[in-house]
Amino acid sequence: MTEKNCSMVINDLQKSDSGSYQLRVEGKGEAFTYLAKAKLSLADLNQKPSVMIPPLTEGQQASLTCTAPGLCSGSPPKITWMWRGEGENDSYIIGNITALKTENLTAFTKRHVSTLIFNSSADHHNTSITCKVNFTGGIITEETVTLNVNYVRKPQISGRATVKEGDVLNLTCSVDSFPPSVISWSKSTKQAEHQSHNLIKVHGRHEICYQDTSRILLFSITNVTAEDAGLYICTAQHLNYTLREEINVTVKYVRKPQIFGRTTVMEGDDLNLTCSVDSVPPSVIKWTKSGAKAHCQENIFSKVDNSTVIYLLEKSGHVSFSIMNVTVEEAGRYICTATYQNDSMTEEIHVKVNFNHVKHCACGGGALLWVVAGVSLSVHLFSMIYLYHSRNTRKKAEPTEDDQTYMCMQKTNASAGYNVIVQQPH
Incomplete structure (x- = not known):
């Protein structure tokens, strides 16, 4: 009374606390009830806990906080964390839940906070986590949020690596990641010791199709030729990471001998x-x-x-x-x-x-040359004898010394045969 403060605090309100309240002052043998009334009406709790989730990355530690609704000065509530996978029942998430922390804001207001520390993984992505708050008197409120975990898997290439010339080449690159990766196809070309990657352009026989919200990239070539063989590379750009996967395409063909x-x-x-x-x-x-x-x-x-x-x-x-x-x-x-x-x-x-005539002549050797020489000699002898006989027949007389002609044969060498020399005396 001396401080002129007649405030009243009711902790852990129940529905039975509903009604009208009046201030009554009692002193030394005296009492006074004020006519003014304060009507208290209680409704169901419609406030939910506040859940704060930082960016989550696979393999990194994460801290989630849940703050109970209201600034309750009564008994501390019980805060629990529940995790639900796809098509599963609620279960406790594996992690470290700190003790309930109470922050005194004023003499009559307090904030109750619970923190969950765990290692996030791709298994937690797109799942639900619930913060449940139990107040005294069986009053329960909860908040459910969906977890988004940044992760990426190695690109996966599917399709036939060996095709025949004239067939269709279909290659599919899929990347499981969040957020979705930027997928691109390229073909490796080697010049000397330098390898460059040429992006495949969509024209002519080449066609690129996106499927399933950019998680799958289909690459197709119609009427495959031998030049289409080679190393094809799928590149996935995810946040600050670049991942690649390769496939060596073989084109079967044959040319005329x-x-x-x-x-x-x-x-x-x-x-x-x-x-x-x-x-x-x-x-x-x-x-x-x-x-x-x-x-x-x-x-x-x-x-x-x-x-x-x-x-x-x-x-x-x-x-x-x-x-x-x-x-x-x-x-x-x-x-x-x-x-x-x-x-x-x-x-x-x-x-x-x-x-080869020269080869066969060489094979005959000296024998062939002796035959040629013999034939040549016979022809020459026959000619000289015929000439001599003709001259003697025309004269029909004993030849004089001036008319006498005699012959001698001179062998020059074996290869040349015989030379016939006709001499007349002086």
Whole structure:
């Protein structure tokens, strides 16, 4: 009374506390009731707790706070945290819940706060967490919020990595993340030791489609060619992180065999032929030679003997062979057969071997030259004898010394044969 303060505080209000209140002052043998009345009407609690959630990142520690509604000066409430996954019942979240903290604001007002500390993960993303406050008298209020956790998973590429030329290439890159990542496709090109990434442009045979709120990026190429083979890269840009995933695309194709080499060679030279087949995967290449009878084919590599040496050189897509010291028997039709998958293709070349006259003359040696010399000598002798006989027949008389003609044969050398020299005396 001396302080002139007759305030009254009712803690933990119940519905039974509803009604009218009057101030009554009692003194020494005296009492006085004021006529003014304060009517108190209680309603159901409609205030909810205030839940504060900071930005959540997977793998990092997070602190969530729940503040009880009102500035209650009565008994401290009980605050609990509940977590609910998709299609699950309420359960206690694994974490450290600090003791209830009460802040005294004034002599009659207090704030009650609970803090939950836990390690957030992608499992918590898009789930619900509830802060429940129990007051004295069975009064309960709660607040439920949805958790958003920043996370990202490695890009996943699906689609056939091996296609045939002319088919359609479909590659899909999916990235599970929050917030959604920015996805892009690129193709790797190597120039010397430098690797650059060229973004695939949407034009012609190329098409890019977005699906499922940018979490999936579909890339498609129609009428695939051999040039479309290579390393394709899916890049996901998520906040400050960049993640990549690669797929090596193989395009199956085959080209017609090509034969390289001279088709006309001289006897005694070397025959070099190469068959090249551009295909993925590599083809099985075989050389054969067509025989004269019924065009029968035989593997030329079975004809190695002492006089003919065949060299075989195999590389990826190339088969070369050489025949040393070619003979006229090596002329003919050579066939390159490429077996790709279950199909076969052939290409042929006709080889002509020219007769080497010099080589055969050299083989005859001195015997041939002696024959030529003998024939030359016989012709010369016959001519001289015929001339001598004719002259004697015309004169029909004994020849004089002036008319006498005699012959002598002089052998100059074996290679030149004989020279016939006609001499007349002076």
